[in-house]
Amino acid sequence: MRVQVSLFGAFRSFDPGAQVLLDLPDGARVADLRQALEQYGSTHWQDFNPALLRRSAFASETTVLREADVLPADGRMAVLPPVSGG
Amino acid sequence: MRVQVSLFGAFRSFDPGAQVLLDLPDGARVADLRQALEQYGSTHWQDFNPALLRRSAFASETTVLREADVLPADGRMAVLPPVSGG
Amino acid sequence: MDRHHCAVVDIVEGPLDPAAALDFVSDPGFGGITLFVGRVRDLNHGRVVTGVSYDMFVPLALNGFREIAARADGDFGPKLKLYIAHAKGRLAVGDLAVVVAAGTPHRDEAFRACRQVIEAVKHTSPIWKQEHYEDGDSVWSEGCSLCGDEHGHAGH
């Protein structure tokens, strides 16, 4: 499946469109996406910070997902670095 | 000394001018004023409630006084039933 | 102190102004502002309220507001800005009875200062509330005695 990962906060600057397309096996889980994004970041992003990704969560448009959750069928995901609203 | 006691809250309605004049010995204390006001109220005010007076404090324009405090020289005092601001 | 605004506003002069309170406690160095507004409710202890009259011993009340502000300054200062205003006179349902605002660099102090101040205003200020009911009856509210313990009890 093709997963479209929207980038926010400190990740946003890594890509002009603030998103990354990754190919993952059907039925992939959040943990798989995390691994794929780490690999992608390590090879494509000059200032990529793996420690920040490890503190980041993944979410659909409606909810934050856990590591064992299967990715939604539409493949639309977001990576959420630690939040600092308010 | 002549003491002018301003009436507030539930006491205000007892007197058209919302104040009472009482004669007390020079050097009188708050406890003396309390006693004098209870006597005055018992004889002059139809709906006087001694229990309310017992829960009431006495104050000058700047501070709440204690029972043992001597009345201020200007004789200007206020009787403060339990408060209910806000 | 010019960081503390303490006022009594007769309702005939106009309503209390929460926007003015927010302005007063704002500061370029402040990230947090907490505001409390107390309004006249339409119902109390099951009775339909048509209005409230506030009686007040004004000079002592203002003196008390300043003492309450000074105490908050000691607890949450030294930058704390505070706004304390209480209405006087006959208010209708929905009218603003009291406005308290606190501004500080961080939000925790703003919340705690605002809460401490409104509790102190309610429990220690020489202010008396007379409720008017739809049947024409009026009752002075039960309140906090100022005898002995100046902070009164916490019941109202």
Add this chain to the structure above:
Amino acid sequence: MDRHHCAVVDIVEGPLDPAAALDFVSDPGFGGITLFVGRVRDLNHGRVVTGVSYDMFVPLALNGFREIAARADGDFGPKLKLYIAHAKGRLAVGDLAVVVAAGTPHRDEAFRACRQVIEAVKHTSPIWKQEHYEDGDSVWSEGCSLCGDEHGHAGH
């Protein structure tokens, strides 16, 4: 739910509006309204701040606001009225970043609901703050991780 107003406001559409928040949470049956306003400070960790950019995952943020409001409703309802609005875009010093207001019959619930909501907004909403400094540098703020414990840590 029509007792809860949740919004994200792009700064180019205009500033957040505390007066609208107070209006929204007002009710003839309410005696207490608590409002919190978060503003952009001129100084953070000793650095002179010239502005803040808020990035936000809007649909998830709005969904989160509604969940936060529903939780407060369970804790302080069933009459609780809530207003939650967060700014988005590039804010200047003094601009309003967030406004939360809670209205209830009595003040204790208003204070506690307002505090609970702003803490949840700060610790769980998908919102990111980038501070801009007078030397031209910009830094994304350290924040609360949403991994595992959705409530994050209490440190910010």
